[in-house]
Structure formats: structure tokens, C-alpha cells
Amino acid sequence: MATTAAINITSDIMPGFGGYYKTMTLTQAGTITDIEETTGFSRRKLAATTAVDLITMADASLLLETDDNTAAKVYIKNIGNGRNAADKTTYVTVSIGDTGGTTQEVGRLYGNDWLLMPVSGVDDMDVVVAPSTNDAVVLEYVMFFEV
Secondary structure (H helix, E strand, O other), X not given: OOOEEEEEEOOOOOOOOOOEEEEEEOEOOOXXXXXXXXXXXXXXXXXXXXXXXXXXXXXXXXXXOOOOOOOEEEEEEEOOOXXXXXXXXXXXXXXXXXXXXXXXXXXXXXXXXXXXXXXXXXXXXXXXXXXXXXXXXXXXXXXEEOO
């Protein structure tokens, strides 16, 4: 069974823009073979500005650590506090690296923002998140990968 991601962008801020729709089947590196592994869909509640590893690549219990020649994609969504509409004034910074070392910021997810990005499975390239405030925020996330 294939895992497919789709994006549909419509906008009225640019005259003549007819929209944009694309799909992508998540495949193993350099092939047309479907990715067959996942961390499973999860939620994590954060309540401090401390950076944490959302996905730890060296987590042996999940067998996530791969090498640079494999494919992996991560989906993350900021759903706010999990009870009410997501707050658009605060954000969660998403980075790649290690909380004990240097990280490279990818971007910020404000309330209801989401991302889908490729990641490397090597153990010093964790997916790191840090909320902008101490207010509770809940992230939904899943990683699709090959071993």
C-alpha cells in the first residue's frame, strides 16, 4: 500500500493564479518502491521553551537510525493547546540537529501550520522543536522512513 502526500494551494491575493495541486508518493531512495516503515502517528504536549528531540534518530526501540542513502519524510502540525483553536501569535521552532549540540533551524510553525520535509536518518540529525512560550502547545507528527 502506497503512502501519498498531497498539497492543494488556492489564493485570491494574486490575480490569474489558478491554484496549485500536487501529489507525491513516498518512495525509498532512488527507486519507485514505496516506503514501508513509520513511527506511527503521535501527539506531544510541550509546556516550556526548552528544545526537545521530537524524533530521535538513534532511538533503537524504533529502529530509526538509517544511513544517508535512505529516504525519510516527517510531517509535523502545531495544533495549539489541543482543546481550542490554535494560537496564531505563538510558534514552535523546528530544527534539525541535536539538543546537546548545534541545530539548524528549518522554520516556525504557528497555530495550525504544518510541514512535510525530508530528513536524514543519521543519529546526530534529530528533529528538534522548541515552543516560543511556556504556554501548552500540542504537536501532531509522524515519520515515514526506510531502513
